[in-house]
Amino acid sequence: MESNFTIGIIGGYGKMGTFFKNFFEKKGYPVVLSGRNKGLEKIELVKQSKVILISVPIKVFPEIVKEISSYIEDHHWVIDICSLKAEPVKVMKDFIKKGEVLATHPLFGPYEKDLKGKIIAIWRIKGDNLYKWFKSIMEEEKLNIIEISPEKHDQIMGLVQVLNHFWLILLAKIINDSGLDLKDIVSLTTTSFFKQLDVLRRLSYQDARLYARIQLDNPYGKKFRDLLCKNCLEFNKALNLPEEEREKKFEEYFTLAKNIASELEKLIQTY
Incomplete structure (x- = not known):
């Protein structure tokens, strides 16, 4: 480790910022924080840090990048953790002209105690050293690292x-x-429905503002919401046909679902 390998987290007092503060400190890295009316000023944090991790809502991400961009030097490494990638990558390419830059999206929340088997998406924007370092510390935690283009990431x-x-x-x-x-x-649920309720239960820990941004900011979101509503209407209409027709239609839908399920069975066994 370099003598001055301080990690600075902008947005370090938020949930994911706090998660990564604890994560890096456990690995022996000194960490400094900047937050709204807390910690270091953003420019001072940049000056004190080798690695700059930006953990802020996507709505304010462009202005943060613009604010710090002229203070980024060749020795700096910049990482973002936005849940969308195309627009943040464009912003970083447009404004960060020095240093190394890596786009990431941790597909887990701030309350995870064990990262083994969890997924993180990454996309190298500029430089090899940051990419290798970040990938190696993620591999130490046995995360699944998925390298994917920003556009394809956002579609998925x-x-x-x-x-x-x-x-x-x-x-x-x-x-x-x-x-x-x-x-x-709950007292009369099946095993499969209980699993759905257990996933729903986890919403009680989540931030409505973050979930709103995920819902509203993804340019592909409307397409998938419309697709769900369209298929709900069509499937419901099919189930209201005369008896023989609706049974035949149900079997068609179920056969399609079974085919997808069979493919999932093969894929999930590899993870």
């Missing part, structure tokens, strides 16, 4: 994040509107 997140969260919020609304007692639902 339209399904993996936007549609998933959309469905979970709808599930909660349906439970609320059903008139059924939540205790009765």
